[in-house]
Amino acid sequence: MALLEVKGLTKYFGGLAALKTFNFYVEEGEFVGVIGPNGSGKTTLFNCITNFYPPTSGRVIFKGRDITKLPTFKISRMGIARTFQIPKPFPDLTVLENVMAGAIGMGESILKAREKAEEILKFLGMEKLSLEPAGKLNVHGRKLLELARALATSPKLLLLDEVAAGLNPTELDFLIDCIRKIWKSGVTIVMVEHVMKTVMTLSQRIVVLHQGEKIAEGPPEVIANDTKVIEAYLGRRYAPEEVK
Amino acid sequence: MKIMKMRKSMIVILALAILSFLSPIAIGEQTYILHILILIFIFAAFGQSWNLLAGFAGQISLGHHAFFGIGAYTLGLLVYYHSPFKMNPWPALILGGLMSMLIGLPIGAICFRLRGPYFALATLAASEVIRLIILNTEFTLAGRGVVIPPPSAVQLGPLSISFRSKIPYYYISLTMMLIVFLVTYLVVRSRLGFKLLAIREDEETAATLGISPFRTKLFALTISVFFAGILGALYGQYMTYIDALTDPGGVLAPWTGLDAILISLIGGMGTIAGPIIGATIRMGLGETLRVIFGWRAGVDLLIFGLLLISIVLFFRKGIWGFIRVAYRLGGNERWPYLKLRA
Amino acid sequence: MIHVELLLTTIVQGILVGGIYALLAMGTNLIVGIMNIINLSQGDFAMLGMFTAFWLFALFGITPLISLPLAFLLTFIAGFLLTKFIFVRVFGLQPIYSVLLTYGLALFVMNAAQAVWTGDYRRIDVSYGALRYSFLSVNNNYLIAFIFATVLSFVIYSFLTRTRLGKAIRAVSQDPDAAASSGINVRVIRAITAGIGLGLAGAAGVLMTLIYFIYPYVGSTFTIKAIIVCVLGGLGNVMGAYFSALIIGLAESLSLFFVPYGLKDAVGFIIFILILLFRPKGLFGG
Numbered sequence: 001m002a003l004l005e006v007k008g009l010t011k012y013f014g015g016l017a018a019l020k021t022f023n024f025y026v027e028e029g030e031f032v033g034v035i036g037p038n039g040s041g042k043t044t045l046f047n048c049i050t051n052f053y054p055p056t057s058g059r060v061i062f063k064g065r066d067i068t069k070l071p072t073f074k075i076s077r078m079g080i081a082r083t084f085q086i087p088k089p090f091p092d093l094t095v096l097e098n099v100m101a102g103a104i105g106m107g108e109s110i111l112k113a114r115e116k117a118e119e120i121l122k123f124l125g126m127e128k129l130s131l132e133p134a135g136k137l138n139v140h141g142r143k144l145l146e147l148a149r150a151l152a153t154s155p156k157l158l159l160l161d162e163v164a165a166g167l168n169p170t171e172l173d174f175l176i177d178c179i180r181k182i183w184k185s186g187v188t189i190v191m192v193e194h195v196m197k198t199v200m201t202l203s204q205r206i207v208v209l210h211q212g213e214k215i216a217e218g219p220p221e222v223i224a225n226d227t228k229v230i231e232a233y234l235g236r237r238y239a240p241e242e243v244k
Numbered sequence: 245m246k247i248m249k250m251r252k253s254m255i256v257i258l259a260l261a262i263l264s265f266l267s268p269i270a271i272g273e274q275t276y277i278l279h280i281l282i283l284i285f286i287f288a289a290f291g292q293s294w295n296l297l298a299g300f301a302g303q304i305s306l307g308h309h310a311f312f313g314i315g316a317y318t319l320g321l322l323v324y325y326h327s328p329f330k331m332n333p334w335p336a337l338i339l340g341g342l343m344s345m346l347i348g349l350p351i352g353a354i355c356f357r358l359r360g361p362y363f364a365l366a367t368l369a370a371s372e373v374i375r376l377i378i379l380n381t382e383f384t385l386a387g388r389g390v391v392i393p394p395p396s397a398v399q400l401g402p403l404s405i406s407f408r409s410k411i412p413y414y415y416i417s418l419t420m421m422l423i424v425f426l427v428t429y430l431v432v433r434s435r436l437g438f439k440l441l442a443i444r445e446d447e448e449t450a451a452t453l454g455i456s457p458f459r460t461k462l463f464a465l466t467i468s469v470f471f472a473g474i475l476g477a478l479y480g481q482y483m484t485y486i487d488a489l490t491d492p493g494g495v496l497a498p499w500t501g502l503d504a505i506l507i508s509l510i511g512g513m514g515t516i517a518g519p520i521i522g523a524t525i526r527m528g529l530g531e532t533l534r535v536i537f538g539w540r541a542g543v544d545l546l547i548f549g550l551l552l553i554s555i556v557l558f559f560r561k562g563i564w565g566f567i568r569v570a571y572r573l574g575g576n577e578r579w580p581y582l583k584l585r586a
Numbered sequence: 587m588i589h590v591e592l593l594l595t596t597i598v599q600g601i602l603v604g605g606i607y608a609l610l611a612m613g614t615n616l617i618v619g620i621m622n623i624i625n626l627s628q629g630d631f632a633m634l635g636m637f638t639a640f641w642l643f644a645l646f647g648i649t650p651l652i653s654l655p656l657a658f659l660l661t662f663i664a665g666f667l668l669t670k671f672i673f674v675r676v677f678g679l680q681p682i683y684s685v686l687l688t689y690g691l692a693l694f695v696m697n698a699a700q701a702v703w704t705g706d707y708r709r710i711d712v713s714y715g716a717l718r719y720s721f722l723s724v725n726n727n728y729l730i731a732f733i734f735a736t737v738l739s740f741v742i743y744s745f746l747t748r749t750r751l752g753k754a755i756r757a758v759s760q761d762p763d764a765a766a767s768s769g770i771n772v773r774v775i776r777a778i779t780a781g782i783g784l785g786l787a788g789a790a791g792v793l794m795t796l797i798y799f800i801y802p803y804v805g806s807t808f809t810i811k812a813i814i815v816c817v818l819g820g821l822g823n824v825m826g827a828y829f830s831a832l833i834i835g836l837a838e839s840l841s842l843f844f845v846p847y848g849l850k851d852a853v854g855f856i857i858f859i860l861i862l863l864f865r866p867k868g869l870f871g872g
Binding site for chain 3: 304306355358361364365372377379380498502545548550551552553
């Protein structure tokens with residue numbers, strides 16, 4: 001049984017369909033990438049899975065349970081964490097406190113939450129920033145903080161929404177490295193991404209969205225050469241060599 | 245350095261507490277001063293209960309007097325009218341708090357569905373409904389109010405919370421206030437307080453971290469109205485008269501709820517020490533106005549209205565909030581109190 | 587067994603009272619729409635309108651209906667000035683401060699009135715008689731108040747939909763930035779709109795003197811009722827507010843068959859809570 005199953009997920013905003021009977025599954029331990037042109041429904045997918053917006057129809061099943069209508073906080077407690085495309089730190093809290101919030105949300109005591117937060121920040125190389133107010137971080141810091149906070153909720157499934165955007169190559173490499181380590185530690189990851197290098201390097205399997213529908217699915221090399229995918233992106237071609 | 249600072253504030257607080265307990269020795273039987281102090285203590289605590297909900301949980305209740313009144317009525321009715329075996333006032337205090345909770349929880353559950361100003365409006369409407377029901381139901385003695393027999397008519401002594409001297413009332417209300425303040429402090433520094441701050445910062449994001457905004461707010465509300473109820477009961481017992489009319493001083497008068505708001509705002513909404521400062525100023529101001537204008541109805545409320553407007557326009561942080569931010573005691577412009585256990 | 591005559595009279599009376607609620611609510615709606623401020627002092631400005639009518643009547647013998655324009659003007663000016671100098675200062679802040687601000691304003695207004703005019707209950711003794719039929723009787727005071735309220739509501743509605751100024755107001759309500767880019771002076775429009783909003787309260791107050799006693803604290807219940815009507819009708823929906831007002835008036839009237847008189851006001855509040863629970867967009871909104 002797959003860790004996450006999405007069946008017939010549809011989301012309409014007014015008359016516009018952001019997702020059309022989208023089917024999708026993720027096995028435990030997988031690393032799945034979701035790509036697609038802007039507006040193809042990638043972020044909506046995450047929003048519907050976590051019930052940040054309720055889907056118009058369809059079902060989301062996690063660990064065998066139908067979570068479609070569950071309130072967001074319950075879904076988080078069940079083990080799904082997500083990051084936002086535009087990071088949303090708690091600006092008046094320190095970096096450490098932001099991360100602690102994730103652990104506290106899962107029921108940890110303040111002491112344990114702090115220990116955990118310190119661990120995570122160390123893992124991400126952020127200990128020096130622990131006492132900075134989160135509102136003062138730059139883009140790179142905020143993205144990492146977003147990730148750290150999500151990790152603090154001890155997720156089984158991590159949904160990453162365009163974490164790579166706005167980072168320079170060094171920062172990007174570091175991030176990819178961290179994400180890979182997280183994956184290796186046993187967290188299933190679904191990554192929505194625009195920066196091809198990131199998603200192609202890390203994913204075992206890629207799903208391509210276009211105008212709310214799945215137009216292709218398969219390993220990165222196959223997807224990179226799929227004509228439908230290439231058309232969707234208006235002719236930009238990624239030869240297999242460029243992926244590495 | 246941090247530990248030294250913490251110790252210093254604790255010493256100051258401890259010193260003040262001890263001073264307060266010893267004060268009656270110096271004050272003696274000056275009933276007027278004692279009366280003012282008793283009111284300050286009760287209303288500081290009442291203000292703090294409102295502050296927990298408004299300043300820390302971010303939910304402005306315009307109907308807190310309802311819970312104050314429910315507590316008072318519970319005590320009044322249980323002890324003096326409807327109990328077949330004359331219940332003792334002490335448990336009735338707690339029952340007043342519990343009754344407030346009982347009624348407050350569903351109201352909170354309903355009102356928390358609403359964002360921002362609509363929550364405030366809903367609490368206003370709900371509290372009016374409660375007041376009108378109490379005013380028009382025979383069980384609650386309608387408009388006649390509950391009269392608590394004066395000390396000479398009942399058995400005197402600590403068991404019946406009925407005393408000729410004001411000094412016992414002084415100690416009871418002081419203790420009550422210290423308890424409320426202590427609990428508020430503990431809550432704010434606990435996981436609950438952490439969650440409340442996260443919710444105030446960004447409710448939706450907090451939800452993605454496993455924090456249930458609804459449950460967390462409800463929890464804060466429970467504590468808030470529980471204390472409001474107990475304090476109302478204590479106030480009723482002390483004033484020996486409980487009614488639901490809108491005269492100032494009445495337990496269910498909207499002005500009583502206004503007091504809680506003013507007290508927190510003046511002292512500093514969202515700070516812990518705020519309400520006591522606010523209560524002192526509010527009571528001091530109230531008495532001064534009474535001396536100057538006598539009982540000419542409405543003048544004090546007029547000034548309080550002006551005060552409210554002025555604070556909202558010019559001095560939102562309140563006195564203690566301002567001091568905290570100015571002297572960098574642990575808050576910022578948005579939230580004057582940010583000391584989490586972190 | 588309820589007499590048909592009593593039932594019909596009650597129904598009609600309730601609906602007629604609703605006219606006043608509608609006028610008040612229109613003012614509240616305007617202010618909410620233009621500034622996102624829920625005016626907790628609406629009823630108290632209506633009270634000022636009541637007193638305007640009263641003093642003009644008591645001192646100069648002027649019937650209330652003639653005082654209407656003056657009351658409107660006075661409260662309009664108040665609204666205009668308040669917006670320019672006070673309401674602007676809470677615009678960027680958390681909505682809660684606007685609530686506290688108007689709450690403080692209400693306190694100030696009603697107690698200033700109390701201090702100056704005392705809390706005595708006063709009346710304007712002008713009666714327009716009644717229409718009596720076998721199946722129904724109508725108090726003409728209510729009828730006239732209703733007619734004027736409705737006409738005024740309609741006038742304002744037309745003003746909003748057909749005149750340039752009205753359209754500017756609607757533009758600012760919907761999208762202040764876009765309106766500003768089209769060259770509309772948003773600040774002035776805001777002040778004017780709030781002026782009209784409070785002006786309507788003053789006008790409603792004059793009509794209220796035909797029915798209610800006049801005293802400083804009379805406004806509070808009306809404030810909340812106006813808000814209830816706005817929410818019931820769907821915020822910003824002028825037509826919806828009008829009919830919701832009539833519904834509320836009707837519900838209050840009918841409730842008298844079931845609850846003691848003192849609880850009549852509670853009916854509106856309970857409806858409010860129910861609406862917020864089950865249909866926050868209002869009956870006609872969304």
